[in-house]
Amino acid sequence: MSFWRWVALVVALVAASLLALAVGTVNIPLLEIWHALAGANHSMASIIVRNLRAPRVALAILVGAGLGMSGAALQGTMRNPLAEPYLLGVSGGAAVGAVLASAAGLSAALLPLAAFAGAIVAVIAAFAVAHAAGARGDPRVLLMAGVVVGAFANAGIMVVLANAEPNTVRNALWWMMGSVADGTWTQIAILFGYVVAGGAILVLLGRHIDVLALGEDTAAGLGLNVDASIRRIFLIASLIAAATVSAAGLVGFVGLVVPHLVRAAGVRRHRPLLVGSALTGATLVVLADLLARILRPPAELPLGAVTALIGVPFFLIKLRRLV
Amino acid sequence: MIRYDEVRIRYPRATRDAVAGVSFEAARGAITAVVGPNGSGKSTLIRALIGRMPVMAGRISIDGAPTASLRAEEIARRVAVVTQREELAFPLMVDEYVGLGRFPHLGMWHAAGERDRNAVDQSITAAGVDHLRDRRIDALSGGEWQRVRLARALAQGGDALVLDEPTAFLDVGHEMAVFELLHRVARDGHAVLLVSHQLNLVARFADHMVLLHRGSVAAAGTAADVMRVDVLSPVYEWPLVVTHDPAVGAPALVPLRQSQPRSP
Numbered sequence: 001m002s003f004w005r006w007v008a009l010v011v012a013l014v015a016a017s018l019l020a021l022a023v024g025t026v027n028i029p030l031l032e033i034w035h036a037l038a039g040a041n042h043s044m045a046s047i048i049v050r051n052l053r054a055p056r057v058a059l060a061i062l063v064g065a066g067l068g069m070s071g072a073a074l075q076g077t078m079r080n081p082l083a084e085p086y087l088l089g090v091s092g093g094a095a096v097g098a099v100l101a102s103a104a105g106l107s108a109a110l111l112p113l114a115a116f117a118g119a120i121v122a123v124i125a126a127f128a129v130a131h132a133a134g135a136r137g138d139p140r141v142l143l144m145a146g147v148v149v150g151a152f153a154n155a156g157i158m159v160v161l162a163n164a165e166p167n168t169v170r171n172a173l174w175w176m177m178g179s180v181a182d183g184t185w186t187q188i189a190i191l192f193g194y195v196v197a198g199g200a201i202l203v204l205l206g207r208h209i210d211v212l213a214l215g216e217d218t219a220a221g222l223g224l225n226v227d228a229s230i231r232r233i234f235l236i237a238s239l240i241a242a243a244t245v246s247a248a249g250l251v252g253f254v255g256l257v258v259p260h261l262v263r264a265a266g267v268r269r270h271r272p273l274l275v276g277s278a279l280t281g282a283t284l285v286v287l288a289d290l291l292a293r294i295l296r297p298p299a300e301l302p303l304g305a306v307t308a309l310i311g312v313p314f315f316l317i318k319l320r321r322l323v
Numbered sequence: 324m325i326r327y328d329e330v331r332i333r334y335p336r337a338t339r340d341a342v343a344g345v346s347f348e349a350a351r352g353a354i355t356a357v358v359g360p361n362g363s364g365k366s367t368l369i370r371a372l373i374g375r376m377p378v379m380a381g382r383i384s385i386d387g388a389p390t391a392s393l394r395a396e397e398i399a400r401r402v403a404v405v406t407q408r409e410e411l412a413f414p415l416m417v418d419e420y421v422g423l424g425r426f427p428h429l430g431m432w433h434a435a436g437e438r439d440r441n442a443v444d445q446s447i448t449a450a451g452v453d454h455l456r457d458r459r460i461d462a463l464s465g466g467e468w469q470r471v472r473l474a475r476a477l478a479q480g481g482d483a484l485v486l487d488e489p490t491a492f493l494d495v496g497h498e499m500a501v502f503e504l505l506h507r508v509a510r511d512g513h514a515v516l517l518v519s520h521q522l523n524l525v526a527r528f529a530d531h532m533v534l535l536h537r538g539s540v541a542a543a544g545t546a547a548d549v550m551r552v553d554v555l556s557p558v559y560e561w562p563l564v565v566t567h568d569p570a571v572g573a574p575a576l577v578p579l580r581q582s583q584p585r586s587p
Contacts, residue, residue: 215406222424
């Protein structure tokens with residue numbers, strides 16, 4: 001991809017972020033956004049930008065970047081264009097954690113922790129299932145194990161919700177639809193750590209993913225320790241996804257569609273693909289959250305629904321070009 | 324250069340060895356061909372070389388060093404493997420794909436350098452695919468793809484090529500082109516080890532043939548030693564004749580019909 005396309009990706013993210021800071025129930029001019037971010041005054045506009053919109057935009061950027069990179073890494077490693085972070089049982093496990101915490105009456109502040117724990121348990125379970133099946137590094141078996149664990153988790157959620165109080169059901173549902181509305185700066189800082197560290201490792205492993213995408217035997221012939229490499233990439237991609245899910249619930253379709261958009265722009269090797277997916281995913285989620293806020297005020301649409309509404313047409317166009 | 328010594332391999336949960344004590348050597352400057360019926364253990368030998376199958380007994384060595392003592396990328400720097408099938412989930416450009424042949428030479432923190440680019444250029448030229456450089460892999464024909472895969476293997480920079488069925492799915496002309504290319508590679512000093520069902524082609528190009536039958540060596544030697552009715556017929560369990568056409572210059576196998584066709 002040419003230099004100018006990279007510039008365009010960065011400019012798009014900055015523009016989307018500024019737009020999301022400016023537009024809403026109260027529209028704020030760019031100059032005031034600048035003053036607010038500089039922290040100079042205590043006007044109404046400053047408070048809206050600093051306390052309401054900036055954390056939202058920051059969380060949206062991190063969620064989008066994390067899911068985009070996680071999806072790009074998994075699609076290449078599994079050699080499967082349909083692979084995405086949630087297929088590995090991460091989403092189901094996180095949902096179980098959140099629903100259980102909510103049903104047990106734990107405070108909302110503990111929900112992200114419970115979700116993260118649930119996601120990690122699901123990933124470990126998926127690896128254990130694959131290991132028991134005798135194929136520790138076979139991506140197809142890992143994929144199936146993830147689907148099975150996810151299905152089991154969904155069944156668990158339904159059992160818990162069947163007898164739950166309406167409040168618990170509402171909490172769980174809101175969370176499963178995804179939202180970047182209530183992010184605290186602490187949560188954002190933690191997610192930042194996961195996305196930046198995890199993303200950096202994935203970019204370093206980018207050439208391994210290139211080679212894995214050729215098939216396991218060819219990768220082994222090129223000197224890659226295939227099983228260990230697949231496990232490592234799965235684990236990091238799952239950790240990133242689990243961290244995003246625990247901070248913002250389930251934001252569907254980003255991990256699936258973003259890598260395809262970047263590939264359609266002519267990026268083929270995984271190092272640039274991962275970076276491009278981070279930028280594009282961030283832009284997509286920032287815009288989706290903006291739409292979620294402004295389409296039907298004062299109500300907010302679920303973020304996960306909006307990402308799918310934006311993602312599906314893109315995906316269909318891409319599919320049409322493919323056939 | 325690549326040596327198999329009394330190698331025994333058994334698949335998990337199998338009742339008999341897939342490879343039961345096979346020994347032979349693939350030397351530099353020569354084409355060594357492993358032939359035999361389906362399920363005779365040919366591909367298993369290659370998978371064991373790159374560590375995708377555990378060797379239960381015996382050993383495989385590269386220039387005297389057992390593969391078990393070598394790291395995977397050390398093997399990949401000396402021996403390049405072209406597997407039977409390879410389908411890219413996401414297409415690359417031809418030069419990007421050939422560039423992946425440099426993978427065993429690149430550390431995680433290193434970008435490809437001058438040496439890597441030269442190796443890629445030279446192997447693309449050697450495989451005769453210069454005109455395909457800027458094409459996408461999914462826009463190549465079967466014969467072009469096979470040559471591009473050979474270029475990738477040459478870019479690995481070792482002095483041994485190992486190929487599993489290099490001419491499967493290719494027509495006569497492309498088959499010959501691939502074997503002529505392998506012949507040149509061997510003449511330039513590489514060890515070429517290939518597994519093939521194309522007995523007649525192999526008989527014309529290989530310096531050394533190894534016939535496998537149910538995991539064991541049934542015959543080995545020159546084409547004249549292996550391409551014999553009394554050797555091949557029991558192994559393939561089919562009636563056949565071996566002809567010698569002076570225009571070909573090598574023995575050729577012709578399988579017979581089960582019952583002679585009736586004359587009109």
